Amino acid sequence: MNRFVYLTDVVTLELDVTKCTGCRMCLVVCPHAVFGIENKRAVILNKDLCMECGACAKNCPEGAINVKSGVGCAAGIINGLLRGTEPTCDCGEGSSSCC
């Protein structure tokens, strides 16, 4: 299948296999098929396809997954730089535009 790949070797995704119980939740929530199962435990198959959305880490009941998640968005990063905060889209009440 034709897949978009962004920059390689930058993603912060980490999986601690020793904590994994093989519940498959990470496979369910991942929008880019980053995970697979080997020997009844999760493995990272396609790390460079990860977009760091954080769904896997958030839904891992064992806390076996770590990823620095955030908005992969240039405007959001500039917003963060200007305000001295983490990258953030300007989507609060009263803002005029958002993704």
Next chain:
Amino acid sequence: MTSYIHGEIETPVGPLPRIATKWTHLDRWGALKTRWSVGRMKYRVRPGIYAVGNPDRDSRVFVTGNFKLSFDHLRRNLEGLNCWILVIDTKGINVWCAAGKGSFGTKEVVRRIRIHHLAQLVDQRKLILPQLSAPGVSAHEVRKMTGFTVVYGPVLARDIRAFLDAGLKASDEMRQVNFPLFERLKLIPVDIFYGKQYMLIVPLVFLALSGLNPQGYSFDLALNSGWKPVVNLFSGYLAGCALTPALLPWIPFRRFSIKGVVTGWFVAVPLLLAGTLGISLMEKVSWFLMMGGLSSFMAMNFTGSTTFTSLSGVQKEMKTALPAQIAMASLGLAGWIITRFIFI
């Protein structure tokens, strides 16, 4: 105006609105407007529980955000079913973005389950959430706090029927997000309006500057040749925010900023031949710098609309791209202004 509400249904928690599953022309018009950024942030549904068909205590519960386009896509795909929709407050933002920001999150889902008395409305204890809400929702925590089990449905509402038929299972294809041409084209209008606050003032400044010449200032010159820089600027802008997204997979390089330089220069070539980039070499080079820089910035901005760019990746790209874009645009601008005084 809530044309999608068709009456009420009596329930153990009081009367609840029953909604239509078919779109009317109002829904289609609203969808079109919001794609073009018109009233996009006000296109909302009131949070709460809605009935589809004749649901009862055993009916399924679908959860979505209160961006009306999200709600509309969901209800359109529930035609002929008897079920409940729980709309949570995502401030009018779509499911995926809201999940990324946390407003479609565990806390809001739990809060809505409680304030709308969902546990009194239904006996079954499953909630179907869109898969793309998972970056904000922790399924095991919702269960711990409310007793409801979160089941993640497919990415797209149109796969809901197949998901239900398969016994609440989504196929691998339904779980993956692609980014085909049509999806990219739909996002272009919003990106075009990204710079709307500058769309009048910047062209006017360039129009005015066009009147500068070695003899001083000429209004005639500004009026007669001032359209050229305006054409150049808009071309560079659109190369970045329209052409780059449309041709994304076919433009070489992975970095969006470099893709943007490619498309910016690609549209500059016909303008060079048509003569709008000016006559002297310095003026032409200046326009290549400005158009490349502008297109590069707008293309990089499209990372916010894609479905696959990571924060770490965008940060890495921007570290070098942003200074380069600023340098290109300022050098180009300075070069162009200098040519006003040297050459005619």
